Amino acid sequence: MTTSAAVTHDRFADYTLNDAYDELFDGKAQPRRPYRRLYKELMNLTPEELGRSKQKADLSFFNQGITFTVYGRKEGTERIFPHDLIPRIVSGSDWEVIERGLTQRAIALNLFLKDIYHERRALRDRIIPAEAIYSSHHFRRQMSGVKVPRDAYVNVMGTDLVRLPDGRFTVLEDNLRVPSGVSYMLSSRKVMKQIFPTLFRKYAVRPIEQYSQLLLSTLRSLAPDGRRDPTVVLLTPGVYNSAYYEHAYLARQMGIELVEGRDLVVHDNYVYMRTTNGLQRIDVIYRRVDDDFVDPLAFRVDSALGAPGIFSAYRAGNVTLANALGTGVADDKAIYAYVPKLIRYYLGEDPVLDNVETWLMTDAAGRQHVCDNLHAFVVKAVGESGGYGMLIGPHSTDSQRREMRSRILADPRNYIAQPVLALSTAPCFVDGAIEPRHVDLRPYVLFGEKTVIVPGGLTRVALRKGSLVVNSSQGGGSKDTWVLQN
Amino acid sequence: MLSRVADSLYWMSRYFERADNCARVIDATHTLMLSRALVSADEGWFRALVCMGMPPDPHTNDPQVAIGRLAADPGNRSSIVACVGAARENASQVREEISAEMWEQLNRLFHEVGRFEIGPEDDEAVMRLVGAVREGSYSFYGVTETTMSHGQGWRFVQLGKFTERACAVSMLLDAYFATDTHANDLDWVALLASCAAFDSYCKVFTADLQPARIAKFLLVHPEFPYSVRYSVERMQESLMSIIALSAGRQRARIERIMGRLHAPLAYTPVSELLSGDLHAFLNGVLEQCRALHAAVHETYIDYPIEVAFQS
Numbered sequence: 001m002t003t004s005a006a007v008t009h010d011r012f013a014d015y016t017l018n019d020a021y022d023e024l025f026d027g028k029a030q031p032r033r034p035y036r037r038l039y040k041e042l043m044n045l046t047p048e049e050l051g052r053s054k055q056k057a058d059l060s061f062f063n064q065g066i067t068f069t070v071y072g073r074k075e076g077t078e079r080i081f082p083h084d085l086i087p088r089i090v091s092g093s094d095w096e097v098i099e100r101g102l103t104q105r106a107i108a109l110n111l112f113l114k115d116i117y118h119e120r121r122a123l124r125d126r127i128i129p130a131e132a133i134y135s136s137h138h139f140r141r142q143m144s145g146v147k148v149p150r151d152a153y154v155n156v157m158g159t160d161l162v163r164l165p166d167g168r169f170t171v172l173e174d175n176l177r178v179p180s181g182v183s184y185m186l187s188s189r190k191v192m193k194q195i196f197p198t199l200f201r202k203y204a205v206r207p208i209e210q211y212s213q214l215l216l217s218t219l220r221s222l223a224p225d226g227r228r229d230p231t232v233v234l235l236t237p238g239v240y241n242s243a244y245y246e247h248a249y250l251a252r253q254m255g256i257e258l259v260e261g262r263d264l265v266v267h268d269n270y271v272y273m274r275t276t277n278g279l280q281r282i283d284v285i286y287r288r289v290d291d292d293f294v295d296p297l298a299f300r301v302d303s304a305l306g307a308p309g310i311f312s313a314y315r316a317g318n319v320t321l322a323n324a325l326g327t328g329v330a331d332d333k334a335i336y337a338y339v340p341k342l343i344r345y346y347l348g349e350d351p352v353l354d355n356v357e358t359w360l361m362t363d364a365a366g367r368q369h370v371c372d373n374l375h376a377f378v379v380k381a382v383g384e385s386g387g388y389g390m391l392i393g394p395h396s397t398d399s400q401r402r403e404m405r406s407r408i409l410a411d412p413r414n415y416i417a418q419p420v421l422a423l424s425t426a427p428c429f430v431d432g433a434i435e436p437r438h439v440d441l442r443p444y445v446l447f448g449e450k451t452v453i454v455p456g457g458l459t460r461v462a463l464r465k466g467s468l469v470v471n472s473s474q475g476g477g478s479k480d481t482w483v484l485q486n
Numbered sequence: 487m488l489s490r491v492a493d494s495l496y497w498m499s500r501y502f503e504r505a506d507n508c509a510r511v512i513d514a515t516h517t518l519m520l521s522r523a524l525v526s527a528d529e530g531w532f533r534a535l536v537c538m539g540m541p542p543d544p545h546t547n548d549p550q551v552a553i554g555r556l557a558a559d560p561g562n563r564s565s566i567v568a569c570v571g572a573a574r575e576n577a578s579q580v581r582e583e584i585s586a587e588m589w590e591q592l593n594r595l596f597h598e599v600g601r602f603e604i605g606p607e608d609d610e611a612v613m614r615l616v617g618a619v620r621e622g623s624y625s626f627y628g629v630t631e632t633t634m635s636h637g638q639g640w641r642f643v644q645l646g647k648f649t650e651r652a653c654a655v656s657m658l659l660d661a662y663f664a665t666d667t668h669a670n671d672l673d674w675v676a677l678l679a680s681c682a683a684f685d686s687y688c689k690v691f692t693a694d695l696q697p698a699r700i701a702k703f704l705l706v707h708p709e710f711p712y713s714v715r716y717s718v719e720r721m722q723e724s725l726m727s728i729i730a731l732s733a734g735r736q737r738a739r740i741e742r743i744m745g746r747l748h749a750p751l752a753y754t755p756v757s758e759l760l761s762g763d764l765h766a767f768l769n770g771v772l773e774q775c776r777a778l779h780a781a782v783h784e785t786y787i788d789y790p791i792e793v794a795f796q797s
Contacts, residue, residue, distance in 0.1 A: 239578055248582045258582060263490050265791055272794075274489040276638065276786040277732040279794040 011043055014433045020422040021165050022436055023088060034091045034484055041199050042086070047432045053195050054085050054429060060191045066184070066245060081184055082477030084428045087192060088439060088459040089203075092486040098161065098169055098443060099453050101353030104343060106157050106445045109176065109330050111346040113153040117143045117326060127345045128338045132362075135413050136335060137383045138177070138328025140291060142298055146315050148324045149222045150448060155322040156215070156286075157445040158182075158458075161353070163424035170354050172421075172440060174339070176331040177323060178288050181458040182444050183246035184478050186211060186253075189456070192480040205482040206455040211444070212253035215286075218448035219254075222320045223283040230283035233257045233273060235264075237289050237305045247288050261289075266309030271319045284320045285310075291325045333382040333416045334360055357419055361412040370417040371408060374401045377417040378468075379408065392468060394420055423468055428461055428479070438462045440470050441481065455483035489787045491580050492642045498576035498584075499646030502592070502626060505569035507654040509619035511537050512556050512566075514679035516612065518672055519549060529665070530676070536661045537654075537680070538564050550606050557615055558604045566619055570599050585633035588626065595622035638731045645724040645782070652717035653775050655681055659704055659714075660768040663697070671695050677704075681712040701764070702756045714771060715751040721778070722748055732786065736793075740781045747774035 017025060024035045031039040042050075058080065066081050090098075115122050116133055123130045133139055158179025160172040189208055193200055216232065223230030236247035238260050251258035257273060265272045265279060272279035287294060293303040298311035313319045329335060337358040340351045359366040359377070370377050374393050381389035391404045408415045425436035443457035459481045460470035470476040515534040531552035535541070538556060559565045563572075574596040581589055595618065602615045634640050662669065662677045674695040678684040681704055690707070691699045707713040722744055729737045750759070750767070759767055 239581070252582055257488055259488065260490065263488050267791055267795065272791075274787075274789075276487050276489055276492050276728070276735070278734040278789075279791065 012434060014435050015427065017436070018422075018425075019165055020436075020438065021163050021167050021424040023163070023424055023426040023439070024436075034089045037202060038087070038089065038199065041196075042427070042434060050085065050429050050434075051432060057083060057085055057191050057195055060194065061187070064187060066187050082463055082475075083184075083188060083191075084430075084437075084461050084463070084477055084479040085195070086427050086429055086434070087196075087480045087482045088426045088441070090441075090481060090483045092484050094169065095206075095455055095483045097352060098441075099455075101169070101171075101351070102157075102159055102443060102445050102453055103451050104347065104349065104352050105159065105171070105174070105339065106154065106447050106451055108343040108346050109157070109174065109339070110151065110153050110447060112342050113324070113327060113330055114148075114151045115346075116329065118145065122342065122345060125345070127341055128335070132334060132338070133329060136329045136332040138291070138326070138332055140299075140326030140329070142311065143324070143326035147317065149224065149317075149320050152222060152447050153324040154327050154330070154445075155218055155222065155324075155447050157447065158442050159445065161441045161443070162356075162421060163441075165422050168354065169441070170356055171339075172356055173333065173336060174331040175442075176327040177290065179442070179444070180243040180246055180288075181442060181460075181478075182211065183249040185444070185456060185458045185481070187249070188478060188480045200482075203482060204485045206485060208454040208456040211454045212250065214446055214452050214454065215250070216254040216256070218446040218450075218452070219284045219286050219322055221449035222322055224317055224320060227283045231280060232284040232286065233259045233282050235259055235261070235285050235287040235289055235306070237293070241288075243288065250286075256286075261304060261306045264307035264310070266307055266313055269309075269313045269316045269318050271307070271310055271313050282319060284322060286322050291328060294321065294325065328383070333358075333380050334362070334413065337416065356421060359417040361408050361415040361417065366417075367408065367412055371405050374404060376420060378420055379404055379415055379417045381414055382416055383414070390469075392420070395468075420468070423462075423470075426459070426461070426479070428463070430463065430465075435465070437465070438468050438470065439479070456481045487583075487638050489789075491583050491639065493783075493787045494576045494580045495583060495639050495642040496646040498573050498580070498592075499643040500650040501569045501573035501576065502623070503647045503650035504564065504654070505566045505573065505619055506623040507650070508538055508556055508564065508566045508569065509616045509623070510682060511658070511680050512553065512612065513616045513620070514676040516553070516609070516616075517679065518676040521672055533661050533665065537658045539657060540564055553612055554604055557612055558599075558602055566615065567599050567602075570596050570619070580639075583639050585629065587629040587633045591622065591626045591629055595619070595626070598622070638728060641724040641727045641731075645721055645728070648717040648720040648724070649775055649779060651712065652714050652721065653772055655704055655712055655714050655717065656768045656771045656775075659701060660765055663701065663764055669697070674700055683710065683712055686710050698756075698760055701760055705759065706751055706756055715748075718748050718751055718771075725778075725782070728782075728786070735785050737785075740778065740785060743774055743778045743781055747771065747778060 017029065024031055024039065026032050061080050061083055112122065122128050123133065154176045156179060158175040158181065160175070161169045162172045163169050185208065219232045220230055233256055234247055234251040236244060236258055238244065248258055259273050263273045265274055271282045271285070273282055289305050292300045294306040295308060295311040296303045296306065297308045310319070314321050336355065337360055340355050343349060343351045359370050361367045361370065374391070375396070377393045379391040391400060423438040423440060426439045427434050428437040430437070439459050439461050441457050441459050443453055446452045459479045461477045461479055462468055462470045463477045464475055511534050515530050519530050528549070531549045534556065535552055540555065540562070555562050556565055558567050560567050560571070562568060574592050577584055577589060577592050598618050599615060602611055604611045604615070630643060658677060658680050662673065674697065675684060677700060678687050683704060687700065687703050690703060703710065704713055706715045708715055710716055725740060725744055729740065
């Protein structure tokens with residue numbers, strides 16, 4: 001072994017491969033093609049240099065005020081979003097599959113939503129049991145018969161993909177209500193350009209900066225009929241919401257008003273915002289407030305985050321809400337299990353991207369099997385997101401499993417189980433060394449006049465060694481995602 | 487601009503100015519009290535509390551209690567600590583509308599004043615707190631001027647600042663002139679210092695401290711930034727700009743009150759103001775400021791929607 005090989009070996013000394021697919025190294029511990037240039041670059045950088053770059057990146061995030069709020073902790077609720085320095089690289093051919101698969105999925109899910117709020121063909125044709133729909137916490141019966149512009153229900157979709165040991169991208173879950181994280185994707189790209197300009201240029205990374213313009217034109221394309229120059233606003237729950245930074249960021253990037261419920265007035269079924277120049281009519285609301293809180297007259301009476309009367313204006317077609325209300329029924333984790341079937345039913349095509357095998361706890365035999373083998377499953381509450389209410393079998397204690405078992409038995413509809421997945425690993429710079437960590441990928445699909453996906457997404461990282469949980473609320477971080485031209 | 491945003495900017499600015507005023511009053515009163523052989527300490531602090539719109543409790547005229555109430559009592563809504571906190575709270579609601587530098591300044595000052603613990607007889611802590619606020623206010627006003635776009639939002643910031651200042655100086659004048667029969671030079675120095683006006687006054691009138699001249703200087707001097715007239719004219723400028731940018735709103739009421747507030751300060755001979763009932767005149771200024779505040783609020787911020795649909 002030559003000296004340089006020894007050095008080479010040293011830099012990745014802590015890089016241990018296991019069963020999971022590794023984004024950097026192939027089975028023979030050789031760097032995969034898209035990573036080769038980055039691999040060389042990492043070889044040439046000392047840990048000190050990487051450390052300095054890391055500091056520079058962190059400082060940049062700090063100065064931009066890129067933070068999120070962690071619920072349920074008293075001290076220091078506002079934190080800098082943990083960020084990993086080493087980009088995650090997706091080849092052009094992998095991206096082509098992802099793009100095709102997500103477009104297909106977005107079209108099918110929108111057809112599904114239109115169907116269940118109108119004709120309910122899928123229920124009559126027994127593609128999906130009616131029981132599964134009506135028992136979903138996120139099914140909104142108020143939406144029955146409501147026509148939404150362009151039949152576009154899910155205008156912003158954030159679907160989480162994971163790469164399994166065979167190298168294929170698979171859908172872990174859909175986020176069809178108010179998916180967040182896109183501001184991290186955009187600001188992380190900005191920081192990375194400052195830190196690795198040369199590498200960036202050499203790689204010919206596909207751009208994502210157009211996201212805000214695309215989002216704005218998607219929203220404008222959803223304006224009520226006849227509104228030529230529509231007023232679009234972003235509705236936020238307010239400064240105490242965990243994603244407030246993102247709301248403010250997107251509103252600023254799009255040049256639209258960031259409104260709160262108390263800024264809105266509904267009069268004669270039209271929605272207005274209160275400005276210093278009088279009331280101004282609003283055509284499209286990009287709402288980052290959950291369904292339940294949009295209108296106290298239609299949903300939760302105790303909510304002060306929306307404005308009374310919005311739903312009625314929405315029903316009348318005088319204002320568009322994006323995403324539409326009631327989309328959560330389609331990202332219910334129990335409904336998720338039916339999505340491949342729904343794709344075949346509505347589009348007559350095979351799904352491009354597979355689902356993860358999912359056990360419905362409403363099924364008696366499956367429930368028995370899962371309850372007997374909880375240590376081997378991941379159990380998720382169907383209506384939760386953000387990694388809350390979840391049990392990871394192999395990492396759980398006896399008492400946690402006992403508790404989960406009794407919760408499943410008490411409310412089977414509320415839980416699903418999936419096998420423990422070996423999420424792919426990607427190189428991360430942790431504590432001065434380069435080590436593999438588990439990652440997923442959340443691209444953002446925009447669905448309005450057209451379906452568009454910017455080439456990239458949020459790669460979330462489980463920064464704790466061995467951890468499989470990538471949610472920011474549970475100690476996860478993110479890294480920039482570079483989609484290559486080819 | 488969203489009404490809520492305009493309102494938060496206005497109150498951020500008013501509270502900040504109030505904290506700054508309070509710091510100057512404490513500073514001036516404290517300096518005056520160090521020469522306590524010459525005046526009654528109780529009376530000085532009594533007056534400081536009156537200036538800040540806090541009627542003193544006759545049983546607790548202890549100067550230390552007064553300082554504590556003015557400076558660091560978070561339960562007292564007019565204390566420095568409470569005002570800086572309220573300014574920051576308003577700013578945090580509109581982080582996107584103010585510059586990052588403004589937020590940083592305000593946030594830093596908030597954390598700094600929050601750390602002070604003022605024990606009995608701890609004059610140095612009081613002075614450090616006052617110093618921190620005054621330094622902080624110079625920085626904040628500086629970055630506000632230079633980093634925030636001078637659009638409608640900035641006009642609401644200016645309106646808040648100068649409305650607060652016009653009221654504060656009027657109250658100071660009223661409090662000092664109420665006790666002018668036995669006031670001496672040190673009192674007048676304290677009044678001028680409370681408005682950061684000593685040097686500027688001397689440049690115009692020399693160090694010959696005459697109550698009538700001091701009143702004239704602080705009431706109607708057209709160029710001194712703490713005179714009532716100067717403040718009112720800045721309010722007027724801000725309002726004219728806001729009116730111009732909000733073509734759809736009713737303007738008559740605001741213009742009428744503004745004219746009523748401004749006219750005597752600009753056109754009535756000072757001798758006439760001083761020979762008459764100064765207390766009544768100053769009260770009139772405060773009343774017009776309050777009326778103007780209400781009119782602005784009802785026109786731009788919290789207007790009834792029926793009115794909005796008529797116009």
